[in-house]
Amino acid sequence: MATLPEDFLKIIPHLPGAQPESLLKAHEQKPVVSIRLHTAKWHKWTASDPAVAAQQQLPIGSAVPWAEDAFYLNEKPAFIFDPLFYAGAYYVQEASSMFVDFVMRQWNKQRSPSPALLLDLCAAPGGKSTILLSHMQAQDLLISNETVPARWQVLRENLIRWGYPQFVLTQLEARYFQAIPEAFDLILVDAPCSGSGMFRKDKQMCGLWARNSVLSCSKKQSHLLQDIWPVLKPGGWLIYSTCSFSPEENEQVIDRLITETHAESIGLPVPDQWGIVTSYSPQHRAPGYRFYPDRLQGEGFYLAVVQKPVHHSNHKLKPSTKSRHRATWEITTIPPPAAYLEPSTELTCIRHEGEFYLFPSAQMNHLHTISLHIPIRQAGLCIGRIRQEWIPEHDLAMYTGLRTDVPAIALSREQALQYLQKQIIACPDLPMGWYLASYARFPLGWMKSIGHRVNNYYPKQWKIHRTLPDLD
Numbered sequence: 001m002a003t004l005p006e007d008f009l010k011i012i013p014h015l016p017g018a019q020p021e022s023l024l025k026a027h028e029q030k031p032v033v034s035i036r037l038h039t040a041k042w043h044k045w046t047a048s049d050p051a052v053a054a055q056q057q058l059p060i061g062s063a064v065p066w067a068e069d070a071f072y073l074n075e076k077p078a079f080i081f082d083p084l085f086y087a088g089a090y091y092v093q094e095a096s097s098m099f100v101d102f103v104m105r106q107w108n109k110q111r112s113p114s115p116a117l118l119l120d121l122c123a124a125p126g127g128k129s130t131i132l133l134s135h136m137q138a139q140d141l142l143i144s145n146e147t148v149p150a151r152w153q154v155l156r157e158n159l160i161r162w163g164y165p166q167f168v169l170t171q172l173e174a175r176y177f178q179a180i181p182e183a184f185d186l187i188l189v190d191a192p193c194s195g196s197g198m199f200r201k202d203k204q205m206c207g208l209w210a211r212n213s214v215l216s217c218s219k220k221q222s223h224l225l226q227d228i229w230p231v232l233k234p235g236g237w238l239i240y241s242t243c244s245f246s247p248e249e250n251e252q253v254i255d256r257l258i259t260e261t262h263a264e265s266i267g268l269p270v271p272d273q274w275g276i277v278t279s280y281s282p283q284h285r286a287p288g289y290r291f292y293p294d295r296l297q298g299e300g301f302y303l304a305v306v307q308k309p310v311h312h313s314n315h316k317l318k319p320s321t322k323s324r325h326r327a328t329w330e331i332t333t334i335p336p337p338a339a340y341l342e343p344s345t346e347l348t349c350i351r352h353e354g355e356f357y358l359f360p361s362a363q364m365n366h367l368h369t370i371s372l373h374i375p376i377r378q379a380g381l382c383i384g385r386i387r388q389e390w391i392p393e394h395d396l397a398m399y400t401g402l403r404t405d406v407p408a409i410a411l412s413r414e415q416a417l418q419y420l421q422k423q424i425i426a427c428p429d430l431p432m433g434w435y436l437a438s439y440a441r442f443p444l445g446w447m448k449s450i451g452h453r454v455n456n457y458y459p460k461q462w463k464i465h466r467t468l469p470d471l472d
Contacts, residue, residue: 007211008196008245015245017277017290026294031201033073034064034095034298036130038162040400041089045441057084057440064297065274067098067131068105072297081469083416086462087442088161088398093127094201096291096298099276100128100188100239103305104135106268107186107237115139115362116185121174121228124151126158128190133164138346139362143184143370145170145177156378157462163400165347165358165381168367172374174227179373181230183366186237189228191221193242193249197300200293218248225257235310237266241303250302251281251288258284263306328352329359329367329379336390337383342401355385358399394459397436397443408436409447414471419444419456422463427454 004027012020035058042050050069054060058077064070072095079085079092118136120129124146132142144159144167146152152171159167177183194213195205225240232238240257242249257263258281265286270276275296279288281304288304332351334341341358348361359367359380367379381395396402409427411419416439419425425437430449437444437458446457 004199004206005209008199008209011246014247015290016247016251016279018245018292019294022294023292026292027200029200029293031293031299032095032297033076033092034098035071035073035090035092036067036098036101036127037069037071037090038088038134039069040134041087041163041442044400044404045443054090057082058090064095064098066270066276067095067101070095070098070101078469080464080466081417083411083413083420083439083444084442086161086420087439087444088163089442091127091130091158091162094243094299094301096197096296096301097127097190097241097243098131099289099291099301099303100131100241101135102270103239103268103303104131108135111185115141115360117183117363117366118142119177119184119187119228119231120144121177121187121189121224122146122191124148124155126155126162128188129155129159129167130162132186132188133159133162133166136164136166138166138344139360140166141360141363141366142167143170144168145172147171147173152377153461160381160395161398163381163398165399165401166360166363167380168370168376169378170374171377174224176374177228177231180370182233183370184232184236186239187228187232188239188241189224190241191217191224191249191253193217193221193244194246195243196245197243197291197302199300201299214244214246214248217244218246218253221249221253222256225253226260229257229261229263229308232308234308236308238263238306238308239303240306241301243299243301245290245300245302247282250290250304251279251286254286254288254304254306255281255283257306258286262309264309266305266307268305329357329371331364332356335384335386337392337396340392340396340403340406341383341399342403344401347401349383350380352379355393356383357381358383358401392434392446392457394445394457397445402443406436406443407433408438408441408443410441411437411439411444413439414468416444417464417468417471419447419458420464421468422456422458422460424456425454430454 046053059074123144277290291301357380383396
């Protein structure tokens with residue numbers, strides 16, 4: 001157990017619903033390991049029940065009670081050496097943060113049947129964005145945003161692995177979204193915080209935490225919500241979460257938001273047996289949901305949901321009439337890999353700077369509007385480009401709508417890891433053409449036979465750099 005900061009020890013008795021003695025004992029225990037299965041991929045590539053099939057590949061334990069298709073693991077595998085991790089077959093995610101899955105199911109019960117626009121404001125590394133994508137309808141659209149360049153790259157990699165095309169990637173400060181006011185049906189703000197809820201999982205956080213950082217984070221969190229509030233539609237939901245125990249970053253931030261915006265708090269039907277503590281903000285009695293590691297299998301986490309009043313309107317903000325950015329997303333026909341794709345009337349092929357992307361048809365008007373007013377880094381899944389011949393993109397191999405009869409080379413685990421290191425895989429007498437590299441039927445990426453050798457098209461920036469373990 002890492003030494004907990006003295007100032008933190010002082011506040012434990014004052015945390016809403018906390019049991020100080022058992023909470024301290026919980027910090028002496030090892031954190032649990034948990035994953036969420038990508039059930040669409042397991043169904044497609046194994047043609048069997050995802051949980052049953054996954055048990056043959058992973059040390060699956062009990063289910064995470066508040067998230068669908070999520071499980072604790074009986075031991076921690078070396079994920080970096082598991083080809084299924086790179087295939088997007090599952091996402092490694094802290095169990096408490098999976099509570100967003102439960103919230104999305106509640107939102108879906110009351111949502112409009114019309115295509116929805118969602119925003120994950122602080123999205124990296126991407127776990128919560130993959131939850132949103134898994135609960136969205138085919139014609140919905142998620143804008144997944146991250147400001148830090150290195151974290152943005154990780155976010156992009158994880159969304160591509162998840163294989164759904166209903167997303168736009170941006171890299172913007174919150175205030176820039178005000179160029180498209182009242183656009184979003186749901187906004188998730190997993191705010192940067194002091195991180196006290198991660199003390200058990202990340203021992204370095206203990207040395208970085210300070211009382212002053214809590215107060216600084218609280219101010220930044222309130223400014224973040226104030227900046228993004230005008231972008232939420234009347235009747236829309238805002239989900240706010242942190243991995244902090246401190247009330248200043250949780251209940252007090254929600255109180256300030258309600259005071260300043262007249263937001264309406266939303267209670268969730270959380271079963272008592274889950275061990276989640278319902279807290280209430282001191283001023284407005286807004287419900288929030290606290291996760292303590294002594295009461296459940298998970299780390300420290302807080303989440304609250306508020307709704308913009310239906311009759312609320314942002315009179316101060318009007319949509320910009322000036323185009324700040326050039327919209328270059330053109331509708332086009334599906335290029336050569338059309339034979340690789342399952343038929344879909346809900347997706348459109350668009351072209352941007354010589355590359356082809358799959359994108360939700362119902363959101364093309366939104367894409368045009370958004371791209372005029374804010375810079376977009378990527379829209380949809382890139383399926384390839386034409387350079388004298390057709391070259392498929394890695395995104396296409398990860399796509400959930402890929403046909404199951406695409407030519408593929410089945411690799412052993414050792415070969416799959418060599419492929420992920422971007423080594424050349426020997427495939428003698430292979431006819432010329434493009435092939436999927438697959439492991440346990442899950443696609444890993446592309447290979448091209450040119451007659452005398454097979455070229456490896458796995459993205460070089462994502463390759464495994466570590467020495468492979470002995471697999472004997």
